[in-house]
Amino acid sequence: NVFFHKTNRFYCHFQIKNLIFHTTFPGSTFEQAKSHPRDVAVLSPEVKTPIPGPKSKELMGHVQNFQNTKALSFFCDFERSKANYLVDADENIILDCFQQISSMPLGYNNTELIAVGKQDNLQNLLINRPAMVTFADMNFPRLVHDSLLRVAPEGLSNVITMGCGSCANENAYKAAFLWYMRDRRGYELPPAEDDEAYSSCVMNQVPGSPKLSMLSFEGGLHGRTLAALSTTHTRPLLKLDMPAFDWPIAPFPKLKYPLEEHESENAKEEARCLAVVEDLITEWSKRAPVAGIVVEPIQAEGGDNHASDDFFRKLRKIALKHSVAFVVDEVQTGVAITGKWWAHEHWGLETPPDIVTFAKKMFIGGYYFNDKVNWKTPSRIGNTWMGDPAKLHLLKKTIEIVKEQRLKDNAQHTGNYLTESLKSLENIHSTALEGSRGRGLFCAVDVNGSRDKVVKEMLQRGVLVGASGPNSIRFRPSLIFTPTHVDIAMDRLDQVLTSVKI
Amino acid sequence: NVFFHKTNRFYCHFQIKNLIFHTTFPGSTFEQAKSHPRDVAVLSPEVKTPIPGPKSKELMGHVQNFQNTKALSFFCDFERSKANYLVDADENIILDCFQQISSMPLGYNNTELIAVGKQDNLQNLLINRPAMVTFADMNFPRLVHDSLLRVAPEGLSNVITMGCGSCANENAYKAAFLWYMRDRRGYELPPAEDDEAYSSCVMNQVPGSPKLSMLSFEGGLHGRTLAALSTTHTRPLLKLDMPAFDWPIAPFPKLKYPLEEHESENAKEEARCLAVVEDLITEWSKRAPVAGIVVEPIQAEGGDNHASDDFFRKLRKIALKHSVAFVVDEVQTGVAITGKWWAHEHWGLETPPDIVTFAKKMFIGGYYFNDKVNWKTPSRIGNTWMGDPAKLHLLKKTIEIVKEQRLKDNAQHTGNYLTESLKSLENIHSTALEGSRGRGLFCAVDVNGSRDKVVKEMLQRGVLVGASGPNSIRFRPSLIFTPTHVDIAMDRLDQVLTSVKI
Known part of the structure; x- marks a missing residue:
């Protein structure tokens, strides 16, 4: 057998x-074992x-x-x-091939992580809840250097932390909107005397609160807060009865597997989808201009839908051509599971993504970003906690273990x-x-x-x-x-x- | 002096x-001290x-x-x-009257919380990241009973956890939308053969994704993800350049202090604001019906704006009269700081709120809710992590200490x-x-x-x-x-x- x-x-x-x-x-000899x-x-x-067994059923009660x-x-x-x-x-005793919906890089109760959990430097951050947006921990820069920055995607030297994958994506979209408006207007902020911009935004109205959109793909899942959910297109029960931003949605290629046996028809399907992406960007420019494209390297909830590296290279080029942000959602594909730390590293991009979002096996949510989409004024991106920095100690050790x-x-x-x-x-x-x-x-x-x-x-x-x-x-x-x-x-x-x- | x-x-x-x-x-005798x-x-x-001093400046670099x-x-x-x-x-050494933007109920390094941080039952949840939405920890029901449910607001016997205050509010709004649609249609879900409802929602379109709104107040702050931000109306730099849901916004009373010296003019101002709330609900019924009203007991970022208990009692009655959900955001006012565990307990409501949201000093985000706004089908509310249950051990001990x-x-x-x-x-x-x-x-x-x-x-x-x-x-x-x-x-x-x- x-x-x-x-x-x-x-x-x-x-x-x-x-x-x-x-x-x-496993192994063929005692020594190997x-x-x-x-x-x-x-x-x-x-x-x-x-x-579920009797005990689980009792607990459900x-x-x-x-x-x-x-x-x-x-x-x-x-x-x-x-x-x-x-x-x-x-x-x-269950062999777990799902690992808490892909949240556990090293499986349960890794001995070294257990030791990290009790370290004073982690405990300081667990017991004392930092409002990182304003009062950061003095060990935070070093910790980010030893954890998040060690696995930063090429070309993305900035990173910000958030509490979960939905918040990671919501804030990545915000970064895309901020960049788009700065880029189109040619400077960071409207002049202080432009009362209309500042007063209208507080009331959710144009021009301060502009009509802008994120382009997403059918079959994608990017989270369940309401803007992230507006880019999510999987199970109807996640979305039914929820108001949504009316944003453009492109078809994601429906490929035939194995990919190597259907190259030419798959290439046609990918070309069709890419053409729709371009059409949508043009079409929506009058209605709610596309500020960014968000895509998963493999649609991780919507059917494990793959696309070729070539598809993503071309998609990245479309984003550059139309000057919209390219956001890669690696919440589920990140952390070495595809054989590289980030799945998009397989693509061989000439120009890296503008933003890469993460959560799950990273222990903390957040996103990496390039200087282009960095914001220049205070209070543009942030929240009180900015996720839980204690988790970065677990990430740091995990990175070491993955390497060793x-x-x-x-x-x-x-x-x-x-x-x-x-x-x-x-x-x-x-x-x-x-x-x-x-x-x-x-x-x-x-x-x-x-x-x-x-x-x-x-x-x-x-x-x-x-x-x-x-x-x-x-x-x-x-x-x-x-x-x-x-x-x-x-x-x-x-x-x-x-x-x-x- | x-x-x-x-x-x-x-x-x-x-x-x-x-x-x-x-x-x-402090104290007048040695024994008291x-x-x-x-x-x-x-x-x-x-x-x-x-x-910031030289070391802080270096770290900022x-x-x-x-x-x-x-x-x-x-x-x-x-x-x-x-x-x-x-x-x-x-x-x-700084006397901290701000406590990490109101996130620390017991101050820094509470001795008992330090002990809790190293407990095995907390560590199990820290090292092993549960996907609580599907694979809950077997100790979770007991832990919720000993923590969250011990401080449940009167009338709200249900609770759900989230990662932060923004997610708490986003999901509270979702619960309001779900309830509103169920309430208006008279049953939980459209029949399975109603293809239009199920297919349209996936593409963010009516009728599956209805035009609905949350009514919020000028000066309110409910979070910084995009739907929460659409109900936030404080500093322009939080909102400028961000697309928003066009939802109704009512004036919050601008009262004169001390309240007891300006009762009659303050009462007039409150009556004016309440009248606008009712007008907005009526006005928006054709455009994007109001599914819920969200309000802070004291506007905690927007200027520490108070309103009288009577204002909130009347606001609650308006919500009942128009059959919209009444959501009280206690992210900053919760956890005993006002002298009661929840600030809304001061109001003497005849009918409790439908939803009370929390985060900050609760260590975890989430919301309490009544049976009316509970959802009946799977996958309606939730995400992978549902916050971090390890934090509930810190909350449990905090509740004990606050009482003792x-x-x-x-x-x-x-x-x-x-x-x-x-x-x-x-x-x-x-x-x-x-x-x-x-x-x-x-x-x-x-x-x-x-x-x-x-x-x-x-x-x-x-x-x-x-x-x-x-x-x-x-x-x-x-x-x-x-x-x-x-x-x-x-x-x-x-x-x-x-x-x-x-």
């Missing part, structure tokens, strides 16, 4: 609190109850007293979880193995699966039939994956995911497709 | 790291350098390499700061003393000061002349206060602020007004 090879293993077990993990280290960091221990998932629980899958026992394994409230353990390489290699394994399964289950695709460990496959049932049945067999778009399964494992973990996941997917009518 | 009485004191000093604090405990919790130690501020520093006042040494005293990067140390009473008593002291100063400096006002420790006074200069000169004398609106000084001290701290602040304000031309 290609999916769960049972030979050449060294068996042992280790204990986390009072839960015994029966673990297997020993050389693996403890955090890549492999074990077979153990599911004892339906998920408690939450129901103060909150709608309809989005809750189950409850986690974070204390007992470790690395790639999430333990739920019913003591089920060569986890970008692991994402690339294990990711290739995951995509190849999905393709193998696609060959076996050719009516049920199609469209296997991935960049590094950022992988997906489409299901013909009930995708939700497949996700649910996999969970019941101890493997947690996510849904993406209408019919895709997404994998967002940690960066310490190994080929043997891939084998386990593929084995369970194989089991589901073999034994369950979907 | 009423402002800094020098008699009956017990002198001692204690040491934080390597900085010696020369402290004075000893009985004070250590955290109310009083000391004279010590300013050795101009603020470092930050300037990656971020605009125009909003930065100075850098803080959080490790050395204690209780009501903020130590800056240049070792200046009777800090609501302290806020009331010390606050009364602060307002009275401001009024005394107003009598002495009758051309420079006017409009002393406060509720508990939430206090302000207006400056005739350069308010910014007064704030700056006070800081240079070791007392940090904030600006509010065009000409007010605001006090947002911790809940452990004492009358003797008031004396120090008043002494420095007196010095400034006596010796500096403003």
Whole structure:
């Protein structure tokens, strides 16, 4: 069985609190096995109850007293979880290929992060809530240097922190609007005697509060505050009944996979979408000029939709041609999961993006930006907290670990193995699966039939994956995911497709 | 000297790291002095350098390499700061009456919070970033019960967490929109076969994405993401060049202080504003119906503008009469600073608000809500992180301390003393000061002349206060602020007004 090879293993077990993990280290010899960091221990998932189990259901009853629980899958026992394994409230041990919606770069309870959490320099920022916009911590410049700036995308030497991905994008849009108005007017601020500009903006009226827009793509998701939501076009229940900014929306290429087998028709589809982008920019110039374009390197919630590097290079050129800001949303694609720290590094851009937004595996939200879109006057961008700087200590250590353990390489290699394994399964289950695709460990496959049932049945067999778009399964494992973990996941997917009518 | 009485004191000093604090405990006898919790130690501020000092300026130079520093006042040494005293990067010891823009209920480095920060149950949530929207922590229901629900406003049994105040308000508005549409249509969702509703909302178009509005007040501040910013009407530089939702804006009463001396003219002014609110609701019913009204109990950034309890009772009745949601933004007024946990508890409402939003001294953002505005289908409100549940452990301990140390009473008593002291100063400096006002420790006074200069000169004398609106000084001290701290602040304000031309 290609999916769960049972030979050449060294068996042992280790204990986390009072839960015994029966673990297997992959590798062909005892020595190789020993050389693996403890955090890549492999074990077979153990599911004892339906998920959600009785304990999770009881807890849902408690939450129901103060909150709608309809989005809750189950409850986690974070204390007992470790690395790639999430333990739920019913003591089920689950191989987690979703990692808190892609928020955990190193899996659960990384030993070194645990040490960082108790450090005085982190605790100072946890206990004392800085209003960073005005009263910054004296260690902040050094900390940013050792964390955020170490992984700054090429060409973007500025960075600002925010509380979450939605705030990151909202503020990136604000930066685009500020830059656009400065650029078009030729100077930073209207003269002080221009009362109309200053008084109208306070009342949300032109000219101070201009009609401007962000161009986004069908299938994109950029957050759920109302402006971010106006650039989000995935599930209707996220958007129904919500007022929105009426901003231009372009089609995102609908490509055929594997990409290398459909190059010419995919190129045509991408050209069609790029033409619409240009048309929209022109069309909206009278109505609400496009100040920026926002795009995900891979549409991470809207169906794991890929586009070619060439598409993004051309899109960047369109932004330059029309002098609009180019905003790349790397909230989900960032932090090495595609094999590079930032997914847009794959593109080979001649001119870097103007803004790159982040959150999730970065522990904190925010965005990198170039000097062009920097603001020059006070109070233009900011809020009281500017996110939580304590998290930068976790990021700093994570960057060190990713480098030391060569986890970008692991994402690339294990990711290739995951995509190849999905393709193998696609060959076996050719009516049920199609469209296997991935960049590094950022992988997906489409299901013909009930995708939700497949996700649910996999969970019941101890493997947690996510849904993406209408019919895709997404994998967002940690960066310490190994080929043997891939084998386990593929084995369970194989089991589901073999034994369950979907 | 009423402002800094020098008699009956017990002198001692204690040491934080390597900085010696020369402290004075207030009280008329040795025994009374000893009985004070250590955290109310009083000391004279010590300013050795101009603020920002050379070290702060050097650090600003470092930050300037990656971020605009125009909003930065100075850098803080959080490790050395204690209780009501903020130590800056240049070792200046500052009496902090602003507390990180009102974000610190117990001052710096509260001993009990330090212990909580290192607890395993907090660390589990710090190291393992839960995607609370789907995979909640098994200890979350209990933790919410012991923290957020212990201080739930009367009538609001539901609560949801968010990352910051802007997200709290954005999501409160979303809840209002959801409720409004459900209420007007008579059921939760359009039927599944109503393709137009579901497909139009994804493209930001009616009918799925309806024209609806939130009514806000001139002088209000509700956050800086774009929808929250559309309800914010304070400083033009926050809003200039930003597109906004065109939503109705009502005047907020401009009252004369002291309120008790101007009751009848203030009542007329409030009646005028309430009439405009009703007119706007009617007027906008065709254009973009008002789904909710959002208001601060005291306009906390826009000038510390108060309104009477009667105004808010009538405003609440208007919301009921027109069947729109009543959203009270307690981001800055919450957490005992007005003498009650929530400022709106002073109003004596017959019907509680529908939604109360919070952040700042609550450590986490979010909002309380009643069953009416709860949503019934999944995916309507939420995001990946839903704020940072680790912070709820800090809130839990804070609630215990506020109760044990009777800090609501302290806020009331010390606050009364602060307002009275401001009024005394107003009598002495009758051309420079006017409009002393406060509720508990939430206090302000207006400056005739350069308010910014007064704030700056006070800081240079070791007392940090904030600006509010065009000409007010605001006090947002911790809940452990004492009358003797008031004396120090008043002494420095007196010095400034006596010796500096403003």
